[in-house]
Amino acid sequence: MRLSRFFLPVLKETPSDAQIVSHQLMLRAGMIKQNGAGIYSWLPLGLRVLRKIEKIVREEQNRAGAIEVLMPTIQPAELWQESGRYDAYGKEMLRIQDRHDREMLYGPTNEEMITDLFRSYVRSYKQMPLNLYHIQWKFRDEIRPRFGVMRGREFLMKDAYSFDIDEESARKSYYKMFCAYLNTFSRLGLKAIPMRADTGPIGGDLSHEFIILAETGESAVFCDADLVNMAAPGPELDFESDLLPEVEKRTQYYAATEEMHDEARFLSEVPEERRLSARGIEVGHIFYFGDKYSKAMKAVVNGPDGKEVAVQMGSYGIGVSRLVGGIIEACHDEKGVIWPKEIAPFDCAVVNLRAGDDDCDAACEQAYERLINAGFDPLYDDTDDRPGAKLSKLELIGIPSAIVIGPRGLKNGVVELRNRKTGATEEISLDAALNKLTAGV
Amino acid sequence: MRLSRFFLPVLKETPSDAQIVSHQLMLRAGMIKQNGAGIYSWLPLGLRVLRKIEKIVREEQNRAGAIEVLMPTIQPAELWQESGRYDAYGKEMLRIQDRHDREMLYGPTNEEMITDLFRSYVRSYKQMPLNLYHIQWKFRDEIRPRFGVMRGREFLMKDAYSFDIDEESARKSYYKMFCAYLNTFSRLGLKAIPMRADTGPIGGDLSHEFIILAETGESAVFCDADLVNMAAPGPELDFESDLLPEVEKRTQYYAATEEMHDEARFLSEVPEERRLSARGIEVGHIFYFGDKYSKAMKAVVNGPDGKEVAVQMGSYGIGVSRLVGGIIEACHDEKGVIWPKEIAPFDCAVVNLRAGDDDCDAACEQAYERLINAGFDPLYDDTDDRPGAKLSKLELIGIPSAIVIGPRGLKNGVVELRNRKTGATEEISLDAALNKLTAGV
Numbered sequence: 079m080r081l082s083r084f085f086l087p088v089l090k091e092t093p094s095d096a097q098i099v100s101h102q103l104m105l106r107a108g109m110i111k112q113n114g115a116g117i118y119s120w121l122p123l124g125l126r127v128l129r130k131i132e133k134i135v136r137e138e139q140n141r142a143g144a145i146e147v148l149m150p151t152i153q154p155a156e157l158w159q160e161s162g163r164y165d166a167y168g169k170e171m172l173r174i175q176d177r178h179d180r181e182m183l184y185g186p187t188n189e190e191m192i193t194d195l196f197r198s199y200v201r202s203y204k205q206m207p208l209n210l211y212h213i214q215w216k217f218r219d220e221i222r223p224r225f226g227v228m229r230g231r232e233f234l235m236k237d238a239y240s241f242d243i244d245e246e247s248a249r250k251s252y253y254k255m256f257c258a259y260l261n262t263f264s265r266l267g268l269k270a271i272p273m274r275a276d277t278g279p280i281g282g283d284l285s286h287e288f289i290i291l292a293e294t295g296e297s298a299v300f301c302d303a304d305l306v307n308m309a310a311p312g313p314e315l316d317f318e319s320d321l322l323p324e325v326e327k328r329t330q331y332y333a334a335t336e337e338m339h340d341e342a343r344f345l346s347e348v349p350e351e352r353r354l355s356a357r358g359i360e361v362g363h364i365f366y367f368g369d370k371y372s373k374a375m376k377a378v379v380n381g382p383d384g385k386e387v388a389v390q391m392g393s394y395g396i397g398v399s400r401l402v403g404g405i406i407e408a409c410h411d412e413k414g415v416i417w418p419k420e421i422a423p424f425d426c427a428v429v430n431l432r433a434g435d436d437d438c439d440a441a442c443e444q445a446y447e448r449l450i451n452a453g454f455d456p457l458y459d460d461t462d463d464r465p466g467a468k469l470s471k472l473e474l475i476g477i478p479s480a481i482v483i484g485p486r487g488l489k490n491g492v493v494e495l496r497n498r499k500t501g502a503t504e505e506i507s508l509d510a511a512l513n514k515l516t517a518g519v
Numbered sequence: 520m521r522l523s524r525f526f527l528p529v530l531k532e533t534p535s536d537a538q539i540v541s542h543q544l545m546l547r548a549g550m551i552k553q554n555g556a557g558i559y560s561w562l563p564l565g566l567r568v569l570r571k572i573e574k575i576v577r578e579e580q581n582r583a584g585a586i587e588v589l590m591p592t593i594q595p596a597e598l599w600q601e602s603g604r605y606d607a608y609g610k611e612m613l614r615i616q617d618r619h620d621r622e623m624l625y626g627p628t629n630e631e632m633i634t635d636l637f638r639s640y641v642r643s644y645k646q647m648p649l650n651l652y653h654i655q656w657k658f659r660d661e662i663r664p665r666f667g668v669m670r671g672r673e674f675l676m677k678d679a680y681s682f683d684i685d686e687e688s689a690r691k692s693y694y695k696m697f698c699a700y701l702n703t704f705s706r707l708g709l710k711a712i713p714m715r716a717d718t719g720p721i722g723g724d725l726s727h728e729f730i731i732l733a734e735t736g737e738s739a740v741f742c743d744a745d746l747v748n749m750a751a752p753g754p755e756l757d758f759e760s761d762l763l764p765e766v767e768k769r770t771q772y773y774a775a776t777e778e779m780h781d782e783a784r785f786l787s788e789v790p791e792e793r794r795l796s797a798r799g800i801e802v803g804h805i806f807y808f809g810d811k812y813s814k815a816m817k818a819v820v821n822g823p824d825g826k827e828v829a830v831q832m833g834s835y836g837i838g839v840s841r842l843v844g845g846i847i848e849a850c851h852d853e854k855g856v857i858w859p860k861e862i863a864p865f866d867c868a869v870v871n872l873r874a875g876d877d878d879c880d881a882a883c884e885q886a887y888e889r890l891i892n893a894g895f896d897p898l899y900d901d902t903d904d905r906p907g908a909k910l911s912k913l914e915l916i917g918i919p920s921a922i923v924i925g926p927r928g929l930k931n932g933v934v935e936l937r938n939r940k941t942g943a944t945e946e947i948s949l950d951a952a953l954n955k956l957t958a959g960v
Contacts, residue, residue: 085586087640113591120589145526148561150554150673169618177610177660199528219618232591
C-alpha cells in the first residue's frame with residue numbers, strides 16, 4: 079500500500095480524554111475515531127489489525143472443530159424472557175422497541191439465541207458434540223464506557239457455544255476450547271495465563287479467564303511464575319485426543335485474579351521465588367454451565383437410551399476488539415506501538431526519505447515490488463513529508479521492520495534496515511536488506 | 520469439511536411462510552434461520568456464501584482504490600440532526616435511547632457518519648480524492664419485512680463514500696465505482712445491467728441502479744438486449760485511466776426500471792428485436808449528490824486557491840446479504856440452488872454412497888485429500904444417510920460438481936462425476952475424475 083493512497087490520519091497531540099496508553103496510541107496512530115461514548119469507527123490501520131486478530135481466532139476455532147455461524151445483532155426479547163435473563167440483565171442491556179412496539183434488544187451475548195437455534199434443529203445425541211461460534215458485534219450499555227476499545231459499548235466478540243449429551247463429553251468440549259485459546263493467544267504473540275474464575279451472571283461451576291500481563295492491567299493477578307512461559311500446545315495438537323493432561327499441566331499451578339485470590343493458599347502452594355503478583359488484562363473467558371439454559375429453554379435431545387435429556391452447554395468468549403487495546407498495553411514503548419509480527423497492520427515498510435529524487439524513487443519502487451512479489455504486505459511511504467516526521471510516524475504505528483532509503487545512503491550503496499522492537503538499525507545494501515526481510519531475519 | 524462434523528440442517532418441507540424461491544431454498548438448504556421479522560441467523564452453509572460474496576466485493580473495491588474502514592452499527596442522533604435527516608427518515612430508522620436517555624439509532628446508511636469522519640481529519644484538497652468504504656450490518660425497520668434476506672431488516676451492506684474537490688473529479692470517482700461494480704457482479708457470475716435511477720432520499724443528480732434479471736424479480740425493467748451480454752471491463756482495467764468511455768459504452772443504450780421508464784423513448788430508441796422487457800432485482804445503487812451533506816455538515820477543505828470549499832460527495836452501495844437471495848433467484852432449478860463457481864459454499868463434493876465399506880471409505884478419503892492438497896475446499900459426505908437422500912441434498916445445496924463413489928462402480932473401476940449446472944454425469948476412473956475436477960473442466 080502506498081501511503082499517498084492510504085488514509086492514515088495520525089495525530090500530533092495526545093488526546094486529553096484518553097486515560098490509558100492503548101487508547102492514546104490508537105487515537106494518535108489513526109487506528110480509531112470515537113463516534114460516541116464507547117462507540118468507535120475503525121480507521122484503515124486499526125481495521126487491518128482487527129481483521130488479523132479475527133482471522134487467527136477463527137482459524138484456531140476451526141482447528142478445534144468449532145463451526146462458524148453468524149447470529150444477528152438484534153434479538154427478540156422473548157428468548158431472554160424464556161431464560162429469565164430479560165429482567166435480570168439490568169441496564170447494561172440495550173433495549174429497543176421497533177415500529178410495531180415489539181420488544182427487542184442489541185445482543186450483549188448469545189446464550190439464549192444459540193440455544194434456540196440448537197433446539198430448532200437438533201433432536202438426537204448422534205448430532206453431538208456440537209460447538210457453534212460466531213464473531214459478531216455486541217453492545218453492552220456500560221454506565222461509564224472508558225479506556226477506548228478496552229471497555230467500549232459496541233465491541234467485537236468471538237463467542238462459541240458447546241452442546242453435549244452429558245457432563246463427561248461437555249468437559250471434553252471445554253478442554254478443547256481451553257487448548258484452542260492457548261494456541262490462539264500464542265499465535266497473537268501473547269503469553270496468556272488461564273486463571274480459575276468466578277462464573278458470574280452466566281452461571282455454572284467451571285470457568286477460566288485468560289489473562290495477559292501488562293503493567294497497566296485492570297486487575298491484580300497472582301500466579302506461579304512457571305505458568306507465564308509455558309509453551310502453548312501448538313498446531314500439532316490432536317483435538318480428538320485426551321486433552322485433560324494439557325489442561326492439568328496448567329491448572330495444577332496456582333493462578334488467580336483478585337476476585338478469586340486466596341492469599342493463604344498462594345503462600346503455601348507457591349515457593350517464594352516463583353510468586354508472581356502482577357497486573358493483568360482479561361482477553362478470554364470460558365464457562366461450563368451444564369443445563370442452565372437448556373432446561374429453561376427446553377433444549378432437549380433423545381439420548382442413547384431413547385429418553386429426552388436437557389443438553390450440557392458451555393460458552394467461550396474472546397474479546398476481539400478488546401484484544402487490539404490489550405495487545406498495545408502489553409506491546410508498546412514511549413515512541414508508539416510495537417506490533418507482534420502476526421498481527422501488524424503491515425508486515426514491513428519502505429520509507430522514501432526524498433520522494434521525487436530519481437534514485438530514491440527507483441530504489442524504493444524496486445524494494446516495494448520485490449516485497450510484494452515475495453508475498454509481503456508492505457507500506458510504502460512515498461509522501462513528501464520530512465524524513466523525521468516519516469520515521470516518527472513509522473515508530474508510532476509500530477510496523478515491525480522498515481527499509482529506509484535516502485540519497486546519502488544510496489550514494490554509498492546502502493540503505494538502512496530498522497527493527498522496531500529491538501531498535502536495531504544496520505546500513506547494508508538494498509539487496510541484503512531485502513534478503514534479510516524476506517527471510518524473516 | 521466432513522459433513523459428519525459440519526452443521527447442515529436441511530429441511531424436508533418447504534416452509535409455508537416463505538413466498539419466494541430464494542427464501543424457500545435458503546431455509547430448506549440450511550443456510551439461514553429466522554430469528555424475528557426480517558432478522559436472520561446465517562447458518563454455516565449460508566455464511567460461507569455470504570463471506571465469499573463479501574470477499575469479492577472487497578477485492579474489487581480495493582482494486583478501484585477505495586479504502587476500507589469500519590463504522591459502528593450504532594450512531595448518535597446528533598449527526599442526523601445536523602444533516603436534517605433525523606426527522607425526515609421516518610419510521611424506517613430504528614431509534615434507540617441508551618441508559619442515560621441519549622438518542623441513538625441503528626445506522627440504516629452512513630452518509631452522515633462518514634461526512635463527520637472526513638471533516639475530522641481532512642483539511643486540504645491535497646488529501647483527495649478519497650473513497651472510504653465499509654461492509655457493515657445495517658438496520659431498516661421495514662413495515663413489512665419479507666422475501667427472506669432480499670428484504671430483511673438487519674442486512675449486510677457495502678457502502679462506499681467518495682470525496683472530491685470539484686464536480687469533474689467527483690464524476691471520475693463515480694465512474695470508478697461504476698466500473699468496479701461491473702467487475703464485481705461479473706466475478707459473482709452475474710449479468711448486472713446499470714440503469715439510470717431516481718436518487719430518492721439520498722438526493723443528488725446522477726444515479727444508477729445495477730439490476731440482475733430474474734423471472735421472479737421485484738420490478739419490471741426495460742432495456743436494450745445488447746446491454747445484457749456486454750462483458751465487464753475486467754481486472755486489467757486501469758482505474759487511473761479515463762473511464763468515461765467504459766461508462767458511456769453502456770449508458771448510450773436505453774435501460775430503465777419501472778420508475779424511470781419512458782415508453783415512448785424505449786420504442787423510438789430501441790429497435791424492436793432488441794427491446795427487452797423483463798423482471799429485475801436491484802443489487803447495487805450508486806449516487807453522486809454533490810455538496811448535499813458536506814454543506815449541511817460543514818465538510819470543507821482548502822482548495823488550490825486557498826479558499827474553503829464544501830466537498831463533492833457520492834455514495835455507492837451493494838447489498839451483500841441481499842445478493843445471496845438475488846443470486847439464488849437468478850440461479851436455481853426445481854431441485855435447488857445452482858451456485859456460480861466463485862461463490863459456491865464448497866468448490867465440490869465427494870459423496871460416499873456406502874460409508875463404512877472399506878473400499879468406498881478408502882477411495883473417498885483419497886479423493887477428499889487430493890482435492891484439499893490441490894487447494895480445493897471440498898465437502899465430503901461421509902454420513903450413513905441413504906444414497907438417494909445424499910444426492911438430493913447435494914442438488915438442494917447446489918455444489919457445482921461432485922464425485923460420487925459407490926461399491927458397484929468401484930468394482931468396475933469407476934466413480935460418477937456430476938455437474939450440478941448441466942446435470943451431466945459420467946462414469947470414469949477416480950483418477951480421471953480428480954484430474955478433470957482439479958483442471959476445472
